[in-house]
Amino acid sequence: MEPLAAGIAHEVRNPLAIIRSTAQYCLGEVVNNKDLEESLQTIIKSSETANRVVSDLVEFARPEAVDFKQQSLAPIIKEGLRMVHGRAKTQKVKLSKSVARNLPQLFLDKKRFLQAYINFLVNALDSMPNGGKLRVEAARDNSHRGVRLIIHDSGKGIPEEVLSKILQPFYSTKKEGVGLGLPIAEGIIRSHGGKVDFKSQPREGTEVMVLLPVRKRNINGNHSRY
Ligand SMILES: Nc1ncnc2c1ncn2[C@@H]1O[C@H](COP(=O)(O)OP(=O)(O)OP(=O)(O)O)[C@@H](O)[C@H]1O
Ligand SMILES: [Mg+2]
CATH class of the missing domain: 1.10.287 (Helix Hairpins)
Structure with a gap:
């Protein structure tokens, strides 16, 4: 910047x-x-x-300098859920998770990855003002030789005409939304060599699928910017 x-x-x-x-x-x-x-x-x-x-x-x-380290995803998944636990409770949203035991370690910038993950969790909670279910799943993805993280909500869903715009900076359908949550999150996942996909059924819910590659170090060295 x-x-x-x-x-x-x-x-x-x-x-x-x-x-x-x-x-x-x-x-x-x-x-x-x-x-x-x-x-x-x-x-x-x-x-x-x-x-x-x-x-x-x-x-x-101007994203902060990145700090990648080889580490497990499981405690980060747990930490993120703990951070939204209070809000989920007041909204009557049931949290659950299923994390496979055999997950390989990933090369992650914990602080920034957590920021992306929290943005997905907060969006899920925003979509369930009257209660619902938020489920996080992590498993090996053998076809991509990586890890697949899925954040699933039973919220209001994303209409097709909205889906194509959600990654645009400043696009928001919320009264107090800024519209930077997803562009920032997507940028962070990309800086990890990963990608994000959205599947949604209006009124049934949304599935955010994050695919993370297993790799030893980031492409640009330890203090690169994406
Ligand atoms: N899980 C979800 N369920 C329903 N709609 C969603 C979900 N995730 C994202 N969206 C849609 O995508 C839009 C963009 O999301 P994004 O996180 O970028 O911005 P925002 O949540 O509106 O604002 P903020 O900057 O506070 O995050 C949202 O306004 C909403 O319409
Ligand atoms: Mg958001």
Whole structure:
């Protein structure tokens, strides 16, 4: 990303942090005033949204240096599910997983892979506001000599005319969506030499299929950017 853009991102984040902490301070001082409390909560929530937009933009324009290591996928799958567990519970979404025992180790940048995986999980949860099932499966994919990770939800599904656009930056069908979640996730999976496919049946759910190759090191050395 251009230094100018990075500078602007920085300059926007600072006042956002001040807005947020000031609103939080005021919230602590409010006594017996529900309206004011709600207004302050709106300020906090909006500043968090704005902060996320800036972070996504920065990540999209200039992905962080990558840090690949040979490691198992299983604990990462578990960690991601743990991170969305609270939200799943409030939404009455049942989480489940099935991870094959014989999975080979993969060459992964854990932090970034987790970011992609969480984006898939959050999209799945977004599609099930009134409950449902979210299932993650990982198994060997012998025909591609790699590992297949599937994130399956029983949510509202993706209509055919939407499916062709979901990887476009800033495409979103959600009221508060930015539309960078999938482009970022797809870029991360690609930087791992993998690919992502989507299968969906409107009103029945969506299946995100991530195919990861088994390889010893990334093509461009350890600190490449994709
Ligand atoms: N599991 C899913 N079920 C239904 N629709 C989905 C699913 N995953 C993605 N989509 C569709 O793809 C669109 C793009 O997804 P993407 O994650 O890029 O953006 P977003 O979720 O709308 O916003 P954000 O930037 O907050 O992630 C979504 O708005 C939604 O219409
Ligand atoms: Mg998303």
